[in-house]
Amino acid sequence: MLKLSKKADYGLMALQHIAANQYADVARARVVNTKEIAEEYHIPVELLAKVLQTLAKSGIIDSHNGPKGGYLLGRNPREITIAQVLESLEGPLGIMDCSHEKEGDACMQREHCNIRTPLLKIQSSIYQLLNNMTLQDMMGGTPLITIQSVATEQQGVER
Amino acid sequence: MLKLSKKADYGLMALQHIAANQYADVARARVVNTKEIAEEYHIPVELLAKVLQTLAKSGIIDSHNGPKGGYLLGRNPREITIAQVLESLEGPLGIMDCSHEKEGDACMQREHCNIRTPLLKIQSSIYQLLNNMTLQDMMGGTPLITIQSVATEQQGVER
DNA sequence: CTTTTGTACGACTGAATTGATCGGAGATCA
DNA sequence: TGATCTCCGATCAATTCAGTCGTACAAAAG
Numbered sequence: 379m380l381k382l383s384k385k386a387d388y389g390l391m392a393l394q395h396i397a398a399n400q401y402a403d404v405a406r407a408r409v410v411n412t413k414e415i416a417e418e419y420h421i422p423v424e425l426l427a428k429v430l431q432t433l434a435k436s437g438i439i440d441s442h443n444g445p446k447g448g449y450l451l452g453r454n455p456r457e458i459t460i461a462q463v464l465e466s467l468e469g470p471l472g473i474m475d476c477s478h479e480k481e482g483d484a485c486m487q488r489e490h491c492n493i494r495t496p497l498l499k500i501q502s503s504i505y506q507l508l509n510n511m512t513l514q515d516m517m518g519g520t521p522l523i524t525i526q527s528v529a530t531e532q533q534g535v536e537r
Numbered sequence: 538m539l540k541l542s543k544k545a546d547y548g549l550m551a552l553q554h555i556a557a558n559q560y561a562d563v564a565r566a567r568v569v570n571t572k573e574i575a576e577e578y579h580i581p582v583e584l585l586a587k588v589l590q591t592l593a594k595s596g597i598i599d600s601h602n603g604p605k606g607g608y609l610l611g612r613n614p615r616e617i618t619i620a621q622v623l624e625s626l627e628g629p630l631g632i633m634d635c636s637h638e639k640e641g642d643a644c645m646q647r648e649h650c651n652i653r654t655p656l657l658k659i660q661s662s663i664y665q666l667l668n669n670m671t672l673q674d675m676m677g678g679t680p681l682i683t684i685q686s687v688a689t690e691q692q693g694v695e696r
Numbered sequence: 697c698t699t700t701t702g703t704a705c706g707a708c709t710g711a712a713t714t715g716a717t718c719g720g721a722g723a724t725c726a
Numbered sequence: 727t728g729a730t731c732t733c734c735g736a737t738c739a740a741t742t743c744a745g746t747c748g749t750a751c752a753a754a755a756g
Contacts, residue, residue: 379627380539380663384715387633387652394651411731425716431733439680444724445730460659468538490578492553493546496675500619500666504539507662513545516655543744570703584745590705603753604702700755709746717738724731 382408385467389429390516393463395419396439397513399454427462429467436466456514461505463513471508485504545624547580548588549675552622554578555598555671556614570607588626595625615673620664624670631662631669 392415400407412430416423430449434441438458439449451458464471475495551574559566571589572655575582576663589608595616614637623630633656 379541379545380632381630381634382538382632385538390652390656391650392625398651413731422716424718427732428716429733434733441732442724443722443732445732446725447723447731449732464538471538471540473539473541475540491550492557493549493675495669497549500670503664503666507666508661510654511659516652529546542742572702581745583747586704586743588704593704600704602703602751606703606756663755698756701753703750703752705747705750707746707748709740711744711749712739713742715738716742718742720733720735722731722733724729726727 382464383468384425385429385432386464388419388426389463389467390432391415391419392426392430392435392449393439393451393458393513394516396449397451397517400461401455401517401522409442409448409450414448414503418505433468435441438462438466438479445513451513454514455517456512458511458513461508464508471505473497473504481506490507542624543584544588544591544658545623547578548582548587548592548626549619550574550578550587550620551589551608552598552610552617552672554610556610558674559610560676561616568601568607568609568668573607577591585618591626592622595621597622597625610672615671617672618668619670619672619675620667623667630664632656632663646695667683 392418395415395418396410399410412427413423415421416426430439430441434449434452437452440452441447461471476491476493476494517524554574554577555569558569571586572582574580574615576586588592589598589600592598593608596611599611620630633653635650635653640661
């Protein structure tokens, strides 16, 4: 329950990877393409492509066509929040169906609905939570910086 | 996204209704049955029945058979948390697949997974949130106490 | 004590969401 | 100009979920 979809999973992984390659070492900033990410994390290429396209359409990442093309972050990692990513990939996030419903097509239970108010509070809290954590924060605790610099950075992470 | 299922919706509504009838007025505490709740909130009876059975099996409510039978809360409303209800109806709640996975059958991405740690933190926060809000809290802000005792209890709640 | 009513309970079926796939068009670099 | 790579649409399969049906059981009525 409350499990987020594969799209979201893949999207977050990809973003972390892109960010790492772009910001970890300024001198070695490079563009990563779909195939590379897919192979690295064992994700079906076509599905990942679709995810990245969606993210690009939202402006979270920028796409570069042609050979040597790929993706780059659209803005600073600390200005990309989890909430933005999830909303881009799965639409507006709401605990219940009647989260943002106009009058009229409301659910049948609406008039007698006794749980709407408290659930809205919970939803608001969750949104704040997701909107406070940025891509920058996600990179902090990660042992793996980039594929090739693994050998150099060899600290013993969690075990 | 993150939307909770109909089961959860119905379950929470029903619990609120049961609690209201049981605790609002000690003198008029009464047992409510499936049919009554279903008609009141326009929920398919059989589905609601299934939900209530699940909750009963978890000990959240007690079932009473035969005519004049129905359901009562298994324990005090302030000892029933949203998290307990959701887990009863939809299994353990986890943001991701690998939330509580043993070593071995882990996902393919596990070794390279760069988002596990931060997501676990978010998940933990959400769980705390859901586990801190009780059925008692949900009853506070509700205008409708019970169907028949509306006339007696006429305090102006939030408006 | 038997019958009747109304309830809980479990298995089953259909529908919808989601994960995954395929094929083609356009753009960029060598 | 040719080859590589991304973008974009439509399509298919699988899992999950909402909803339904039939049975067994317990309590009240006769």
